[in-house]
Amino acid sequence: MLTDTATRTKPLRIKVHADDNVAIVANSGGLPAGTVFDDGLTLVDHVPQGHKVALEDIPQGGIVRRYGEVIGIAGRALRKGSWIDEFALQLPQPPALDALPLATRVPPDLPPLEGYTFDGYRNPDGSVGTRNILGLSTSVHCVAGTVDYVVRLIKERLLPRYPNVDDVVGLNHLYGCGVAINAPAAVVPIRALQNIALNPNFGGEIMVISLGCEKLQPERLVPEAYEGAADDTIVRMQDERFTGFGAMVDAILEAAERHLEKLNRRKREPVPASELVVGMQCGGSDAFSGVTANPAVGFCSDLLVRAGATVMFSEVTEVRDAVHLLTPRCKTEAIGRALIREMDWYDRYLAAGETDRSANPTPGNKKGGLANIVEKALGSIAKSGTSAISAVLAPGEKATTKGLIFAATPASDFVCGTMQLASGITLQVFTTGRGTPYGLAAVPVIKMATRKDLSARWHDLIDIDAGRIATGEKSIEEIGWELFHLLLDVASGRKKPWSDHWGLHNALAVFNPAPVT
Amino acid sequence: MLTDTATRTKPLRIKVHADDNVAIVANSGGLPAGTVFDDGLTLVDHVPQGHKVALEDIPQGGIVRRYGEVIGIAGRALRKGSWIDEFALQLPQPPALDALPLATRVPPDLPPLEGYTFDGYRNPDGSVGTRNILGLSTSVHCVAGTVDYVVRLIKERLLPRYPNVDDVVGLNHLYGCGVAINAPAAVVPIRALQNIALNPNFGGEIMVISLGCEKLQPERLVPEAYEGAADDTIVRMQDERFTGFGAMVDAILEAAERHLEKLNRRKREPVPASELVVGMQCGGSDAFSGVTANPAVGFCSDLLVRAGATVMFSEVTEVRDAVHLLTPRCKTEAIGRALIREMDWYDRYLAAGETDRSANPTPGNKKGGLANIVEKALGSIAKSGTSAISAVLAPGEKATTKGLIFAATPASDFVCGTMQLASGITLQVFTTGRGTPYGLAAVPVIKMATRKDLSARWHDLIDIDAGRIATGEKSIEEIGWELFHLLLDVASGRKKPWSDHWGLHNALAVFNPAPVT
Ligand SMILES: [Ca+2]
Ligand SMILES: [Ca+2]
Ligand SMILES: [Ca+2]
Ligand SMILES: [Ca+2]
Ligand SMILES: [Ca+2]
Structure with missing residues (x-):
């Protein structure tokens, strides 16, 4: 583990998967060319915080791998130690929807988590x-x-x-x-x-x-x-x-x-944690989202599923490029087909508007180190944790089952929030790398930052700092448990998230894919 | 002219054009079967207020004519004196866009109207x-x-x-x-x-x-x-x-x-009426819209054009079926083609959503007597008055010319209002038959009712009562002038419309025909 002081001085990079040939620079402000890491890796470019450095020479046309997955094709030769900016990567094809494995690797039930309650x-x-x-x-x-x-x-x-x-x-x-x-x-x-x-x-x-x-x-x-x-x-x-x-x-x-x-006449009373309905989403993401906040949310999702609660993840355009990792986790083939149906619907919706999935990510995402939608999606689905997917909802449908649910919504923060409200969430968890004052009037929103810089600057807007994972101060599991306990406190009305403290609430943004007249 | 008392007792109907074979019943509450008009016409059905009565026997397949235009084909034989409800009419084809006359009947300039000012x-x-x-x-x-x-x-x-x-x-x-x-x-x-x-x-x-x-x-x-x-x-x-x-x-x-x-540091100063930029729209229309409020607005539009001001009318789906009456009025063929371009864009936009112009009118329109979109459109375009069309704006474009402008927008009240704000209106006139508390925060909105019933009930929401035209108390010209003077007073800050009195303002509803992601 690194102390705060060490973080400021010691060059730090995060590699997610053993097979990856890139890592992201964790230090605040990035690292200058010439920086030498403990293992001898030397930066040949300045690499901004959250951005990728090549861990080996990658030839033009070579595969660039993060999360153990292909995030792009090198558009030019990339020297070991060089900065891989968004222009260095060519977008790969999205997974074909007609050849996905369905319910082939359904995770076994996690051990039940009992005894947790909230006042609802x-x-x-x-x-x-x-x-x-x-x-x-x-x-x-x-x-x-x-x-x-x-x-x-x-x-x-x-x-x-x-x-x-x-x-x-x-x-x-x-x-x-x-x-x-x-x-x-x-x-x-x-x-x-x-x-x-x-x-x-x-x-x-x-x-x-x-x-x-x-x-x-x-x-x-x-x-x-x-x-x-x-x-x-x-x-x-x-x-x-x-x-x-x-x-x-x-x-x-x-x-x-x-x-x-x-x-x-209603009064709060203790009820089991299984009565929670929690929506997960991310917004203003950066390259840390997939290694700090979203995995911690994923760990908490698993805790909630173990406690018998309902957990939703959403954001179709941020799932589309990682859907091949999700269809095997669906409990049944029918659920897998429902997931594919939602992806296919959205592909056609975007095509009708003469656009495609590359319309996501945003300039802020890119500034934060996310080169393209594939890299964003791989980080985004970390929110779903590791459990089996027990249901898929079309946009605005109400959840009728417990466990982990994919609730199809646009990735747009305010549209996703509105549509998850329709699906029945009573709490939302929102991870952010760039920062947003987002809030909902009808349900409390807990905001988690991916970086310590943001948590420190936005000390009265961010509820949990997952940046401590990048510095090694806390583990993913520890932050996941912290979130779990905070969820129970907020659900019980014992704690108020910052958005409710200030009364910062976004308007409803109902998803209307049909014409106006 | 009829007094208020006479209105309540005497059966009253309004026929718009000499060629029409239908009229609408003007009496509050409608008229029962058996009612005999002065000229001997006898109702064979109860006819609700604002709804159409057949002035002659119309055979199945016969043409039903209002405003001198075809508003539908009789789906069944319609006896003289019978109620023509929405189900009795088959929707005609919309005017073909490739065969419209362009700038063929450009109205000559109306005589200038000088000496009117406001404090702006x-x-x-x-x-x-x-x-x-x-x-x-x-x-x-x-x-x-x-x-x-x-x-x-x-x-x-x-x-x-x-x-x-x-x-x-x-x-x-x-x-x-x-x-x-x-x-x-x-x-x-x-x-x-x-x-x-x-x-x-x-x-x-x-x-x-x-x-x-x-x-x-x-x-x-x-x-x-x-x-x-x-x-x-x-x-x-x-x-x-x-x-x-x-x-x-x-x-x-x-x-x-x-x-x-x-x-x-800014101060109001007297400026000529030519500096006004007025948007016209209707919402919650009924069969009176096209014979009371909208023609009065049209008369006022002409006054404004004569004064050198800018006047916009909008609402593509309510212009589409009457576009053959507008392309001849365009000042140039190029302006006519621009008008057709906007109609065509919208046809394709609706088709992409697997719908068409019949998505308008609303249940309330129909209850108010409007059988279909053709009848609604013929009443809606009355707001444009009689002058030449000097420009066509695509949705959200800013006006750069004076005179009468078609600013293409959806008919949706809140979307139209928002897009007219973008086009630069500093005042809006809103006619309504069913009633709406509509208002805009950025510009004053003057609301005009098509019926006396509504003006009486909504005495603190409606600014001008055009229902007095139906009763014969006032002429279209008189109400048009009343509106013109009210516009100058409101523009000068001397009077506040009711929506501003209560602070009733709709949110911006920006037209986004592209996908959300
Ligand atoms: Ca997201
Ligand atoms: Ca989002
Ligand atoms: Ca209208
Ligand atoms: Ca309207
Ligand atoms: Ca106003």
């Missing part, structure tokens, strides 16, 4: 929330201004009288009208909105604010099995009984109060 | 604003929570010290990262965001809040010609000089204050 809110449908929130669903963006207006009033006038309710959240979104609601792909945003209303953190108290003339009629957001008539739960602004804006506002406040009364 | 804010680039607003541009949605946080602080701490500044508006949107930024269609959202920052109501004071690693790098929102270095106007949260969230917030407040100082 039990719901009538059997789910358990981590927060007690009144969610104001909306059937169309037309009502957004009104929802903002009433949320302010509810917070001022009503919420103080219902101390057991944590918050009121307006679920504004850009869907609902002006959209091709009968297009095949419209199923995605519609089921996402239906399922967001059912998120366990809203306690089963559905309330919809509607305009009246919209394409997405508000009844569609209220399940048939919902207790009581839909009419008690829907306020339509165009309802002819309302004269004036004040009457609409009064009706919304009255309906809100009925739901607040019910929510206020 | 002159900008360095020659444009004139109707409000003096600090707009906080954003390069990516990741910063949305932070922007909300700082806007609250700026309003509390800074704005009271700069009394000449009307407001501070955070320009959050869902674009910027997690998108296929190199896809061909990405040009649309990118130029929209660039041009929104240049909206005249922001006084040329550009300020961008950026994360740092996003695909849409913030420099792209600052024009090269912008005075001063881009760095003075961009705050990147990932900037390494910031330690902690507080430091980022302080930097944003500091930059905001520099811009507030400059904005605070």
Whole structure:
């Protein structure tokens, strides 16, 4: 293990897999040309932090390997000790979807992890929330201004009288009208909105604010099995009984109060950790993501699966190039085929827009050392840990099984977050290398940095520092356990992540692959 | 002319064009079967308000005509006096785009209208604003929570010290990262965001809040010609000089204050009405839209064009079926071809999503009497008045000419509003039959109802009642003039529309026809 001081002075590189012919430079600020490592490797270029150095001479056309996998073809000869920038690598073909091994290496069940609990809110449908929130669903963006207006009033006038309710959240979104609601792909945003209303953190108290003339009629957001008539739960602004804006506002406040009364009767109670539903995602990734934060998240995913909980990983474009490592881990061939179906759908969605998977990564990813989407994907899937994949969800579908689930979503942070909310997460873990103030209003988000530099600078935005793995201060396992315990504390309301401390919340960004009209 | 009392008792129907074989029932609540009109026409069905009655026997396969145009083919025999519901009509083919007359009936210039002025804010680039607003541009949605946080602080701490500044508006949107930024269609959202920052109501004071690693790098929102270095106007949260969230917030407040100082020096001054840039749109339309509000807006459009101002109409899917009435009005063949180009682009965009123009209208439109998109389009284009079309803008392009402009946008109210902001409107007029609380934070929106019922019920949301045209209390010309004078008052800050009174503002909804990743 290295001390902090040693980190600053001693050249440090990270090689992930024995077969790799590249490593990344771990030192803050990178390392200058001429740096000599303990084993004699000498840098021939300046190599920025997180960027790759060739561990051997690689001829033009030779394979560049990281994570034990091909991340590119050398576009020019790469001398031992040289910096491998994004331009040195040619993008390999993605794995062909018609020849993938299905359920061929299903990991055996990990040993159960028992005795862990958190204080959650039990719901009538059997789910358990981590927060007690009144969610104001909306059937169309037309009502957004009104929802903002009433949320302010509810917070001022009503919420103080219902101390057991944590918050009121307006679920504004850009869907609902002006959209091709009968297009095949419209199923995605519609089921996402239906399922967001059912998120366990809203306690089963559905309330919809509607305009009246919209394409997405508000009844569609209220399940048939919902207790009581839909009419008690829907306020339509165009309802002819309302004269004036004040009457609409009064009706919304009255309906809100009925739901607040019910929510206020809920109390936290100890429940097994198996009731957690945790979403994992990464954003603003760098080359450390795949060796510090994401593996620690993966270790924690395994802990959660062992505890009987539900864990989701997502981000199709960051899974696509590593899908050959995932289909063997699917519990059944049918689950493997479902995973391929999601990849194929996205390939065709991107092709229809005359683009492809190389649209990811971002400039920041590249600056952080990620040369291309293959390298990014290999680091991204580390979040899934090592357990068997027990289900695949199409975008916006609700989870119905426990264990490790692939919930197909775009990689976009705010879209992924929204779609995981629909799939039923009650907590999200977010790893970042470049840094983002990302947060969600409906569920707590725990943010983990991949580098110590970021954790130190963003000391009041980042909740866990996985950079300590790169310096050797902590092991992947230790950070994984730290995250696991923090998840239980945050789920119980004993701790607040920084995004909730500041109230930094992104708007809902429902995935709508269909046209607007 | 009919009095209010007469309206309630006397059966009233509106026929638009001499050739029409249908009329719409104007009475509130509709009219029962057996109702006899002055001329002997007897209803054989109950006909709801705004819905069509057959003025003659129409055989199965016969043409149904409104606005002097074919709105459908009778799917069954329609007796004289019967209700023509949406199911009675078969949708005709849209006008073929390869055989349209171009600039064949260019209207002569209308007589100039001189002497009208408003009190506006002159900008360095020659444009004139109707409000003096600090707009906080954003390069990516990741910063949305932070922007909300700082806007609250700026309003509390800074704005009271700069009394000449009307407001501070955070320009959050869902674009910027997690998108296929190199896809061909990405040009649309990118130029929209660039041009929104240049909206005249922001006084040329550009300020961008950026994360740092996003695909849409913030420099792209600052024009090269912008005075001063881009760095003075961009705050990147990932900037390494910031330690902690507080430091980022302080930097944003500091930059905001520099811009507030400059904005605070601006004063309203009288300028000719030719400096107005007015966007027209409709939403929640009904069968009255095309006979009351939209024609009054069209009359006002003509007044504005006569005064030398800029007027935009939009909403491609509501123009498509009436495009044969517009291409002849284009000033040049090139402008006509540009109009066809936008229609064709949208046809293909909808087809790629496996849908078509029938995705519009909405359930509310239909309830309001609009049987199909043809009927809706014929009423919608009435907003354009009668003058020559002097330019066509692709979605999000900035207007550079005066006169009547077709600015291609989706019909979706919030998307159209956002894209018209990009095209440079400083005021918007919004007609509605069903009612919507729609508003924009950056420009005032004047809402006009098509029916008296709505204006009466929504007395504190609707700014002008065009329903008085249906009752004969006012003429189209009178309401058009009323709107023209209200526009000047609102532009001058002398009057506030209801949406601004309540602070009801929809979020930006940037049109992104490209994939998310
Ligand atoms: Ca990611
Ligand atoms: Ca992400
Ligand atoms: Ca419209
Ligand atoms: Ca509209
Ligand atoms: Ca406004």
